[in-house]
Amino acid sequence: MRKSLLDRILDPQQLSVRFQPIFSIGLGEHQLHSVEALIRGPRGTHFEAAPILFDYVRRKKEERAVDNSCIAAICAEVAGLPRELRINVNVHAATLGQNPGFVDSLRRQAYKHSLSLDRFTVEIVEYAPTCDIPELSRTVASLRKAGMRIALDDVGVGQSNYRMMLDCHPEYFKLDAYFVRDLKNDSKRRAVVESVVTFGKALHSAVVAEAAESIDDITILGDMGVEFVQCNLLCPAVTLEELRAKNILGEPANRFAFAQSAGVETKSIKDMGHIPSGSALFV
Numbered sequence: 001m002r003k004s005l006l007d008r009i010l011d012p013q014q015l016s017v018r019f020q021p022i023f024s025i026g027l028g029e030h031q032l033h034s035v036e037a038l039i040r041g042p043r044g045t046h047f048e049a050a051p052i053l054f055d056y057v058r059r060k061k062e063e064r065a066v067d068n069s070c071i072a073a074i075c076a077e078v079a080g081l082p083r084e085l086r087i088n089v090n091v092h093a094a095t096l097g098q099n100p101g102f103v104d105s106l107r108r109q110a111y112k113h114s115l116s117l118d119r120f121t122v123e124i125v126e127y128a129p130t131c132d133i134p135e136l137s138r139t140v141a142s143l144r145k146a147g148m149r150i151a152l153d154d155v156g157v158g159q160s161n162y163r164m165m166l167d168c169h170p171e172y173f174k175l176d177a178y179f180v181r182d183l184k185n186d187s188k189r190r191a192v193v194e195s196v197v198t199f200g201k202a203l204h205s206a207v208v209a210e211a212a213e214s215i216d217d218i219t220i221l222g223d224m225g226v227e228f229v230q231c232n233l234l235c236p237a238v239t240l241e242e243l244r245a246k247n248i249l250g251e252p253a254n255r256f257a258f259a260q261s262a263g264v265e266t267k268s269i270k271d272m273g274h275i276p277s278g279s280a281l282f283v
Contacts, residue, residue, distance in 0.1 A: 005047070009057065010065050012072035014042040018237035019081075021248055022088065022208060022230040025222045032248050033228055034086035034121065037074040038237050058126065063092040064099045075109040078119075080240050082249055088121045088151060096124065097136035103143060118147030124168060125153045133167055140168055151208070155196060165203065173200050175226070177211030183220045190224070197225040 008014045019035040041047030047056060057066045071089060078087050095102055110117050122143055140150055151172035152164055156179050165173070179192045193209070200207045208228040212218045218229055235246070243249065 005045075006060060006062065008042045008045075009047060009053065010062070010069045012069045012076070015069060015073040016040045016043065016048075016239075017074055017077040018239060019077075019243045020230060020237040021235045021243075022228050023234055024227060025218060025229050026227050032085075034088055035081070035243070036088040036090075036123070036230065036237075037078065038090075039070045039073065054126075058092075063094045063126070064102070067091050067095040067099075067102070068105050071106050071109050075113045075115055077240050078115055079113040080244075083116075084119075085249065086119050086121060088123050090123045090125045090153065092126050093124050093136060094126070096122075096139040097132040100135065100139065103139060103146060107146060116147070120147075121149040121151050121172065123151040123153045123172075123174065124164070124170070137167060156192060162199075165199065165205075169203060170205055172206050172208050172228075174208045174210055174230075180209045180212050180217060180221070182213070183217045184214075190220070193221065193224055193226065201225070 003011070016039070018038045018040060020038060021032055022034045022036060024031050024033045038050065039053070040050060041053035047053040054066075057063060071091075074087070074089055081087070091102070106120070107117065109115075110120070143150065149172070150168055150170040151174055152168055152170040153174045154176045155165075155173045156176045173196055175193065175196055179189050179196075181189070183190050183193065193207075197207050199205075206227045207225070208230055209218075209221045209226045210230050212221060212229055212231045212233055214233070218231075218233075221229060235248070238246070
């Protein structure tokens with residue numbers, strides 16, 4: 001029998017995984033911190049694009065099912081990465097707030113592929129006001145008990161607000177790209193970044209800035225206390241094979257990797273100078 005589109009989307013073998021590195025930018029020792037695992041839908045369909053895929057899934061109210069499928073696809077790919085490398089995975093808040101079996105499902109997939117749970121950081125996405133907060137809190141506690149860390153995605157927009165910061169007490173705030181653009185010339189955006197960094201320090205949470213478009217902005221982020229950066233400028237989301245081909249995995253290759261891969265001899269990203277918007281150090 002021919003599978004329906006939803007069945008194909010919920011089939012882990014129909015999903016593909018991309019990895020985007022997250023780099024530490026502190027203290028001049030800029031190195032690979034972790035990679036975020038990103039899902040693409042069935043090849044050759046409109047749903048190969050992540051925004052279309054997940055918009056469809058949310059309209060069908062199938063977040064829990066697709067999150068389980070995504071975790072299965074991701075764990076199979078992560079098995080090909082260095083064993084010490086940390087992995088970020090996106091999970092809908094609705095899944096964490098309505099599916100008490102999710103932690104066990106993640107644990108089974110990790111065990112199947114001999115993956116240590118303490119390598120995982122769960123990024124909470126698409127929080128909704130109707131989310132079951134007590135159940136969400138219990139699931140977050142279970143994730144932490146299993147050794148996993150928590151990140152709150154898209155901080156500053158939508159429902160990723162102060163309440164979510166307090167309810168989840170994440171180890172990482174992922175600052176939305178909207179507030180990172182053109183920091184050099186926008187004092188209002190710098191004020192927002194400063195407020196998030198200050199609040200993060202009070203909660204003992206690190207800040208990850210997304211989508212920086214220039215080395216100048218990355219330099220400013222570091223000066224303001226942001227510890228990590230994830231952006232296409234440094235490295236876009238790539239396949240496992242492409243990631244292996246780049247000089248950013250393993251020890252000691254991960255240290256200063258993006259500077260070395262770009263042919264820059266400096267140990268500090270602050271010495272790189274401006275790179276035009278849209279370019280990437282890893283191509």
